[in-house]
Amino acid sequence: MNLIDFLKERVKQFGNKIFLRQGEVSITYKEFGILTDQMAAALQTLGLKKGEHVAVLFPNSLDTLLAYFSIIKAGGTVIPINPVYTPREMAFILANSEAKILLTAAPFREKIQEIKPQTPLLSQIIFREETDPSIFSVLKKWASSPSALKPVDLAAEDKAIIFYTSGTLGQPKGVILTHGNFSFSGPNIAQAYGLKENDVTIAVLPLVHVFAVASPVFGSLSSGGTVVIMERFQAESVLQAIEYYGITWFPGVPTMFNYLYHAYEKMATNIKTLRMGLSGGASLSVELLKNWEKRFGAFILEVYGLTESTGLVTANPVHGLRKPGSIGLTVSHVQTRLLDKEGQEVKQGEVGELIFKGPNATKGYWKIPQLTAETIRDGWVYTGDLAKQDEDGYFYIVGRKKELIITGGYNVYPREIEEVLYTHPAIYEAAVVGIPDEVKGEVPKAFITLHPGQSISEKEVIEFCKQYLAHYKIPKQVEIRKELPKSSTGKILHRELKGAKIEADK
Structure with a gap:
C-alpha cells in the first residue's frame, strides 16, 4: 500500500479525532488530510514531479509533519534536514540528495544563502516568514483548494523518506524508506506497543530521525491516537x-x-x-x-x-x-x-x-x-x-561490532561494564570504549559524569569495578567529565570518546 491510500483510510476511520497538537493548536485527522492535499497541489503547481526530492528544514513543529505528508502526496520524496546542523552539513545533504525544492523557515535564511552556491540542483527555496502562521499559509498561494491535487500513481516500493544518519564514511548516509515500509511498520508498531484511540503521546525526539516519525507519529496514525509536538x-x-x-x-x-x-x-x-x-x-x-x-x-x-x-x-x-x-x-x-x-x-x-x-x-x-x-x-x-x-x-x-573491545585475546562488551558503573550511587552517566594498549592491543576506558554534589576518584571507580568484573574487563582508565557528547536524539556518542589516549604514566 502507498501512503496516500494509507492516510486516506485513517482520515476516513478517525475523522474528527485530534491527530496533532502543538501548544494550543490542534489538527484533526480530517483537517490534516485536507491541509496536506492542498499543500501537495501547491507543490505540483511549483513543478514537483513523481520521485523528485524535497528537503524539509524546520524545528519540531506542525509544519514539519504537514510538509512531510504533502510532499509524499504530491509524489515526492522527503529529505529531512536537522536544524542543528552546520551550513557544511546542510550543504552536503542538499547536494547529495539532489533536492529540487527546500521548505524552511526565515531563521535559516542566512545559512541557506551561504550554501546556495554549493547546491546547484536546488531550484526553489520556500521560506515561512516570521509573519506567516504556518507553512500551509505560504503554500496555499499556489493552490486554491485541495481538489487541485492531481492523482499520482505510487507503489509500495517507491521512496517515501530518505533519512540521513551518521556513519563511518565521514559523511551522513541516506537510508531509503519506502511507502511499503511505513504502511507496514505503522500498524505493526501500534500492535507491538498496544496503542489505542485514546492514547496521547509526545513527539519530542527530533522529527528528522526515524524513531520519532515511526513510533509516535505512525504508531499514533495507525491507532487513532494523538501526538503532541514539542520543539525540544x-x-x-x-x-x-x-x-x-x-x-x-x-x-x-x-x-x-x-x-x-x-x-x-x-x-x-x-x-x-x-x-x-x-x-x-x-x-x-x-x-x-x-x-x-x-x-x-x-x-x-x-x-x-x-x-x-x-x-x-x-x-x-x-x-x-x-x-x-x-x-x-x-x-x-x-x-x-x-x-x-x-x-x-x-x-x-x-x-x-x-x-x-x-x-x-x-x-x-x-x-x-x-x-x-x-x-x-x-x-x-x-x-x-x-x-x-x-x-x-x-x-x-x-x-x-565496531565497539567490541578485544583485550589480550578476550572479548569485552562495553555494555556489561556500563551496567556495573550505573549501579554506583555517585555515577550519573557512563560510557566505555576501547583505547590502544601496546601489550594487550586494547583496554577499556570509562567516561563518567556524576550526580550533583557527588565526588569520586578514578581509583575508587576501578576498585568498585573489581567487585563485579573479571580482571580483563576492569577499566584501565576512568575519566570524569562534566558531560558526555550526545547526538541530537540524546544518545551518548561513543565514537567521539574513542580518540582518548592512554596517559603516559599508565
Whole structure:
C-alpha cells in the first residue's frame, strides 16, 4: 500500500479525532488530510514531479509533519534536514540528495544563502516568514483548494523518506524508506506497543530521525491516537506537558528517562495518566529502568530498531513478561538471526551479529551501492549490533561490532561494564570504549559524569569495578567529565570518546 491510500483510510476511520497538537493548536485527522492535499497541489503547481526530492528544514513543529505528508502526496520524496546542523552539513545533504525544492523557515535564511552556491540542483527555496502562521499559509498561494491535487500513481516500493544518519564514511548516509515500509511498520508498531484511540503521546525526539516519525507519529496514525509536538526536550517542560495534555505514553532515549527521573523528584506535577515509557535508540541501564518505574508508577517498554528497519525489530511484550535489560522478542512478520564471523548461527546464549529481514527493511542507501550490497544480503539486513538470546527467545544487546573491545585475546562488551558503573550511587552517566594498549592491543576506558554534589576518584571507580568484573574487563582508565557528547536524539556518542589516549604514566 502507498501512503496516500494509507492516510486516506485513517482520515476516513478517525475523522474528527485530534491527530496533532502543538501548544494550543490542534489538527484533526480530517483537517490534516485536507491541509496536506492542498499543500501537495501547491507543490505540483511549483513543478514537483513523481520521485523528485524535497528537503524539509524546520524545528519540531506542525509544519514539519504537514510538509512531510504533502510532499509524499504530491509524489515526492522527503529529505529531512536537522536544524542543528552546520551550513557544511546542510550543504552536503542538499547536494547529495539532489533536492529540487527546500521548505524552511526565515531563521535559516542566512545559512541557506551561504550554501546556495554549493547546491546547484536546488531550484526553489520556500521560506515561512516570521509573519506567516504556518507553512500551509505560504503554500496555499499556489493552490486554491485541495481538489487541485492531481492523482499520482505510487507503489509500495517507491521512496517515501530518505533519512540521513551518521556513519563511518565521514559523511551522513541516506537510508531509503519506502511507502511499503511505513504502511507496514505503522500498524505493526501500534500492535507491538498496544496503542489505542485514546492514547496521547509526545513527539519530542527530533522529527528528522526515524524513531520519532515511526513510533509516535505512525504508531499514533495507525491507532487513532494523538501526538503532541514539542520543539525540544527539556525535562521540566515534558513533565508539565504530561499533566497538561494527559500523556499516556512517552517515547524517548535513555538519557531522557534519566533526566525525567531526576527532574520529577523536584516537581509536583500530576502524571497519573502516564502508563508507559518507550525506550529505544540506545541501551537503558537496568538500574535506571527499575528506579524509573518505581518513581513514575509506569512501566518502561524496551525496544530495538534502527533507521534501516523503519524503527522496530524487537520489543518486550506490552502484555506479557518484560525482562529488564532485554530488547525483547522479534516483532510480528519480521525474522531475526544471530550470526558468528563465519556467517553461521550461534548457539543459545552466545554472542552474534543481529540480522533481520521483513517488510520493514530498507531497500538500501542513496547513491552508495557498495554499502547497500555489504549491508543487505539475500534480503537480510546486517545491523552491526552484537546480541545474545536467552532460552525464552529474548534478545540482549551487548554492543556494536565496531565497539567490541578485544583485550589480550578476550572479548569485552562495553555494555556489561556500563551496567556495573550505573549501579554506583555517585555515577550519573557512563560510557566505555576501547583505547590502544601496546601489550594487550586494547583496554577499556570509562567516561563518567556524576550526580550533583557527588565526588569520586578514578581509583575508587576501578576498585568498585573489581567487585563485579573479571580482571580483563576492569577499566584501565576512568575519566570524569562534566558531560558526555550526545547526538541530537540524546544518545551518548561513543565514537567521539574513542580518540582518548592512554596517559603516559599508565
